[in-house]
Structures are given as structure tokens and as C-alpha cells.
Amino acid sequence: MSPIWTHKQILALAPDTSSAKNAQALAVRSLWLSLGYNQQAIWGECQGSGSNTYRTQIDITELAFKCTCPSHKQPCKHAIGLFLLFADQKDAFTKTPQKTSLDTPKHKPDNKTESTKKVVDTAAQAKRAEMRYNKVTAGMQDLELWLRDLVRQGLAVAQGQPYSFWDTAAARLVDAQAPGVARMLREIGSIPHSGIGWEERLLTQLGRVYLLISGFKRLETFPAEMQADIRTQIGWTQNQEELLTKVGVRDRWLILGQRVTEEDKLRSQISWLWGEQSQQAALILNFAYGSQPLDTSLIPGTSIDAELVFFESAYPLRSLVKIVHNPADPVDKMPGYSSIPNMMQAYAKALARNPWIEQFPVALQAVIPVFNDDGSCRGVRDADGYMLSTIGIRSEQTWQLLALSGGHAVGIFGEWNGDRFLPLSAYAEDTFVTLSK
Known part of the structure; x- marks a missing residue:
């Protein structure tokens, strides 16, 4: 079976x-019509509202949760309640050799299936790649002229431009098949109205775009890893099937943070892991469009013994x-850095290798949260008095x-963007708290 989980960890x-509170109320044997487990999973049938019953399952091997209830939360209160009940009253569960899985097995194609795969037309593929490269080249040349005009007019003029000024330029880059650069411009468009210090932030981000243009013009002169970073930033993708054939890094991976953003019905889920050794x-990175569910196999506060393969990058x-x-x-x-200066040194070295890193993962072993008079979190401070300013902590998370x-000092994990720190989780006295999802 899986390692022993305590109430606090569950x-x-x-x-x-609210989910944690409701789950504790569901960790009662009389509310469950049936309970079972085996080496792979825990499952149960819970009496819901009215005549409804909900089937809840927990995959112990990968710690994945599934429930037939209508809740969109992951894991839902029924799953947490079932897990708590199993931790307290394992004898109430019937052990069975039945195979129970949250996911249907992936189909393994037979030789006949493999033989009917379409043959790749390498000549046509090369022609499409050349056409895209030419379109991107033209788009980047136009962008360079646009940037030069913008800087020549002065940053004050940029502040007076409507958002459509940036969005129109971004749309031209989408047409040029450079969606990564288009996204950078759209994000830059909000900086002129972001308050004190906007000038420095705007110039920094424009400099990153110009550096990308310069790098693309000399693409073939760089090592393969740097070429991969430039192409990825512009919008080329790496073949994931091919990537999975490579040897990865096996470690105990701590799942320390998770964040979800949404734009035009497309949700992006970022999960951060940290190798113990x-x-x-x-x-x-996972995506879901519209009502499609996001991946639920990586849960902050847990760790997995797994092999990971990394995308090519410097x-x-x-x-x-x-x-x-x-x-x-x-x-x-x-885990992580013992002080903020040590973290800053690591950040500088990372930027030297890849200057387009937008969010740098930061784990600090012992920092003290600093709060304003109104209770909001102003930043985190290490033992020597160095401090990182924080953003994005909601009131409920601040109180947590x-x-x-x-x-007192706590361990903390989050993202550093070069200006502000976004905390995603904290740890102290055997308690792991998720601050953002």
C-alpha cells in the first residue's frame, strides 16, 4: 500500500x-454505502443529496482522484473525506484483488495498426518548415523597425498609446507565425499603466524582445540549446513524442506549487516540481479548453518517485x-536556498544561460512573512534582513x-519575475499549505 498519511497531510x-471542513464531516462510516481498497486504489460510494449517490475513487499509486459528484474542485470534499476515513478506519474497507483504475488503459497498437500509419512526406514537411521560417523572418524584421520607431519617439509617447496599439502589433506577429513574441507584446501593453516604476519595467521588457530579435538574426551561430530557447520563445514547439524516447532524470520530485491562468477559454496549468537529489x-505545463478538465495527477504537497524528461534548453x-x-x-x-542573496545568485546565473526566463522557481528554506498594518503580506525576509516584495496573495491565503x-520562519515556494515574488506554498511544523492554484 501507499505510505501512511496523517490527517494534517490529507x-x-x-x-x-471550506473543502477541508466539509471533508471532515464526510469522514463518517455511516455516510458511505460501500467501501473497498486494494494495492492500487481506495473507493467508496457516498450518499449524496436526495437520492443521489456518488462514486469516489483514489488512485494510491499516482495519488489521483475521481468522483461522480458535480463539483469542479480537485480533489473534491468526497475524495478528501474518503481518504480521511481510510486513514482512521481502514478495517471498515473491504480488501479485494479487483483491479480498480481511474483511467482506462492506453491502447497499445498492434503491428497491423502501426503498419497503417501514414508515411511522412519529408519533402513537403521541409517545404512547410522553410515557408514558416521565411514568414517569421519577415515578421521579426517588421517588429525591429516598429521597436526602433517606438523607442525613438520616447517612452512617454508609449504611455499615451491605447492597448490596441500593442494588440495590433501582436496580431501581425500571429500572422507571421510567431505567437510567442505576440504574447510578449500583449503582456508589455499593460506595463505603461502599471504605476510607479513603469518606465524601467517597460524598457526591460522591450530590451528582452529586442534581444530575441538579435538572437534570431544570428540563430545559427549559437549552440543547439540556445537555438532551442530562441525558437521556443518565438513560438516553435518541440516534439513531445520524440522527447519521451530520451533518457530522463529519475528523482523524488516534490510537487511544491501550482497555478492556473485562463485566456479566451484556454486554461493553462503550471505545476512546479523540485528534485530532492x-x-x-x-x-x-498542461492545457484545457472550455469545459475540458485539467490534469489532476500532480497535487501540491505530495511527491513522486518519477523519471522526467526535459525540453532542450540552455x-x-x-x-x-x-x-x-x-x-x-x-x-x-x-527544500531550496538558505538565503535570498543565494537565490539571487542562482537567478543571475539562470538568466545568463537563458535571458528569456519569465518565472524563476524559488524555494526558500527559512523566511519570515512580513505583514502590513492592514494584514496584507508585504514580503518575505530572510535571517539577514534581505527581503522579497510579494504580489498576488489573496486575503484568505494571507491569513493562512x-x-x-x-x-516565525517558514519554508516557502513561489515564482520570482525579477521584480516581485508570487508565493504558491508554504511549509512549517509538518504542515504544507497551498497558497495559490
Whole structure:
């Protein structure tokens, strides 16, 4: 079976405090019509509202949750309640050799299926690649002229431009098949109205775009890893099927943070992992459009013994999970840098290898949250007094952080964008708290 989970560790998996509270009320034997488990899974049937019953399953090997209830939260209160009940009253569950899985097995094609695959037309493929390269080249040349005109007129003129000024330029880059640069311009468009210090932030981001243009013009002169970074930033993708054939990095990967953003019905989920032995960060990126569900196999506060393969880069971060070797277990510590200056040194070295890193993963072992008079979190400070300013912490999360720290040092994980720190999770006294999802 899986490692032993404590009540505190199970409740830390809840997506919010209300789910945790409701789950505890469901961890009662009389509310479950049937209960079972085996080496792979735990399952149960819970009496819902009225005549409805909900079938809840927990895959112990990968710590994945599934429930037939209408809740969109992952894991839902029924899953957490079932997990709590199993931790308290395992004898109430019937052990069975029945195979129970949350996911249907992937179809393994037979020889006949493989032989009917379409033959790749390499000549046509090369022609399409050349056409795209030419379109991107033309788009980047136009962008360089546009940037030169913008800077020549002065940043004050940029502040007076409507958002459509940036969006129109971004749309031309989409037409030029450079969607990555288009996204950069759209994000830059909000900077002139972002308050004090906007001039420095705007010039910094324009400089990154210009550096990308310069790098693309001399693409063939760089090492393969730097070429990959430039092409990725512009919008080329790497073949994931081919990537999964490569040898990866096996480690105990701590799942320390997760963040979801949405734009035009497309949701992007960023999960941050940290290798216990390799001391390497890994970013897992998943997408879902409209009502499609996001991946739920990576739950902050847990760890997996897995092999990850990294996308080619001078500073590899983005990766794919290739193989999970053992069941998930709880995170029992916060790894990372011993001080903020040490983190800044690592950040500088990372930028030297890949200057287009937008979010740098930061794990700090012992920092003290600093709060304003109104209770909001102003930043985190290390033992030597160095401080990172924070952003994006909602009031509920601020109180969670305050309760966890009590004025004392905690471990914390989040993203550093070069200006502000976004906390995603915190850890102290065997308690892991998710601050953002």
C-alpha cells in the first residue's frame, strides 16, 4: 500500500478551507454505502443529496482522484473525506484483488495498426518548415523597425498609446507565425499603466524582445540549446513524442506549487516540481479548453518517485513526466536556498544561460512573512534582513500564511519575475499549505 498519511497531510490536499471542513464531516462510516481498497486504489460510494449517490475513487499509486459528484474542485470534499476515513478506519474497507483504475488503459497498437500509419512526406514537411521560417523572418524584421520607431519617439509617447496599439502589433506577429513574441507584446501593453516604476519595467521588457530579435538574426551561430530557447520563445514547439524516447532524470520530485491562468477559454496549468537529489526545478505545463478538465495527477504537497524528461534548453525547466515508479507520498520538508542573496545568485546565473526566463522557481528554506498594518503580506525576509516584495496573495491565503508562521520562519515556494515574488506554498511544523492554484 501507499505510505501512511496523517490527517494534517490529507487535509493539506484540499483546494480550500471550506473543502477541508466539509471533508471532515464526510469522514463518517455511516455516510458511505460501500467501501473497498486494494494495492492500487481506495473507493467508496457516498450518499449524496436526495437520492443521489456518488462514486469516489483514489488512485494510491499516482495519488489521483475521481468522483461522480458535480463539483469542479480537485480533489473534491468526497475524495478528501474518503481518504480521511481510510486513514482512521481502514478495517471498515473491504480488501479485494479487483483491479480498480481511474483511467482506462492506453491502447497499445498492434503491428497491423502501426503498419497503417501514414508515411511522412519529408519533402513537403521541409517545404512547410522553410515557408514558416521565411514568414517569421519577415515578421521579426517588421517588429525591429516598429521597436526602433517606438523607442525613438520616447517612452512617454508609449504611455499615451491605447492597448490596441500593442494588440495590433501582436496580431501581425500571429500572422507571421510567431505567437510567442505576440504574447510578449500583449503582456508589455499593460506595463505603461502599471504605476510607479513603469518606465524601467517597460524598457526591460522591450530590451528582452529586442534581444530575441538579435538572437534570431544570428540563430545559427549559437549552440543547439540556445537555438532551442530562441525558437521556443518565438513560438516553435518541440516534439513531445520524440522527447519521451530520451533518457530522463529519475528523482523524488516534490510537487511544491501550482497555478492556473485562463485566456479566451484556454486554461493553462503550471505545476512546479523540485528534485530532492538533483536539486533541479521542473515545470509541467498542461492545457484545457472550455469545459475540458485539467490534469489532476500532480497535487501540491505530495511527491513522486518519477523519471522526467526535459525540453532542450540552455537552462532546462519545462519537462514531461515519463514514468512514475512508486506511489505518491506527502512532502515532509521545504527544500531550496538558505538565503535570498543565494537565490539571487542562482537567478543571475539562470538568466545568463537563458535571458528569456519569465518565472524563476524559488524555494526558500527559512523566511519570515512580513505583514502590513492592514494584514496584507508585504514580503518575505530572510535571517539577514534581505527581503522579497510579494504580489498576488489573496486575503484568505494571507491569513493562512500568518497562522502558519506566527511570526516565525517558514519554508516557502513561489515564482520570482525579477521584480516581485508570487508565493504558491508554504511549509512549517509538518504542515504544507497551498497558497495559490
